Amino acid sequence: MRVLSGIQPTGNLHLGNYLGAIRNWVKMQDEMDAAKDSPGSACYFFLADLHSITVHEEREARIRNVREMAAALIACGIDADRSVLFNQARVPAHAELAWLLNGTARIGWLNRMTQFKDKAGKNREGASVGLFVYPVLQAADILLYQATHVPVGEDQKQHLELTRDIAMKFNTDFGVELFTLPDPYIPKESARIMSLRDGNAKMSKSDPSDMSRINLTDSDDEIAQKVRKAKTDPEPLPEVAADLEGRAEALNLIGIYATLTESTPDAVCAQFAGQGFGAFKPALAEVLVETLRPIRQRFVELKEDEAALDAILDHGAEKARSVAAPTLSGAYEALGLMR
């Protein structure tokens, strides 16, 4: 089993990132310990700083964000001694393979990417070329390491399907078995954590309202206040989760509670059946605060030690470069590009 995933180091880590992805990264890292005797098994987690250039950001902010996201991941439980933790820019093979894959990826495939449409908005002509070809770099990230499992949130599913299409076409066109086809790992309950203000919009760092998301850096009081003000409806909670249909906000909060307590929406409904949100919200705030407080405390300590974070990323990149090298060489070789 080769596990790989990435996160863009832009802004704060929020509850959607944590429950949708990072928590599963940590679980897979822990499972990996049991599987570590099988050759090649390892976890690769990286900061997608090359992806972050697709939108404008000041130089200093970018430098700070990479370190802070590394600190956040470690605070969440990623252990750089057991997993390979690095940032893309330190591993040139990502940019190189992305260029090679540009010969295989089709414009029609990229035109279908909903994330590009969402992020570019109405001004498609004004979006960067990088934003358009972003999924090809993501394919390179995954294929370089022969990843078998990619833990992500639902919003990345389409990019993973594209990765498989690119891998298959490359292998077929050049008659090689170079790339492993990766499988997305998207547990149902936490696949899509929604905004606290709108149960039909994804929780996201780009939402202008900070009340829409819970950040890893929020204080206990801020978390409690955001939960208190979260949009809900006046109905009591039903006995079973199936009866939450059409109540997007309620479904989201129940899903968050279930994920945090390693339970199921049905079990949570059974526990709170007949009660309103006045009773449920304080319980939710409490589990959120208890889960996030230790992470926040570790994060605040870790982010101060820039030299230690740089050393961790340097070390991770060295390992990543050595693992990526044979796949990259295989791609040059298959294309007949002599080096």
Ligand code: TYM
């Ligand atoms: P990014 O940085 O937007 O998000 C990081 C991870 O968090 C998940 N996520 C969510 N999950 C559930 N509910 C939400 N509201 C929510 N918001 C974010 C995302 O699905 C993701 O797993 N393109 C990727 C980064 C990337 C990558 C890769 C991932 C680059 N190369 C290779 C996997 C493999 C991105 O922008 O994620």
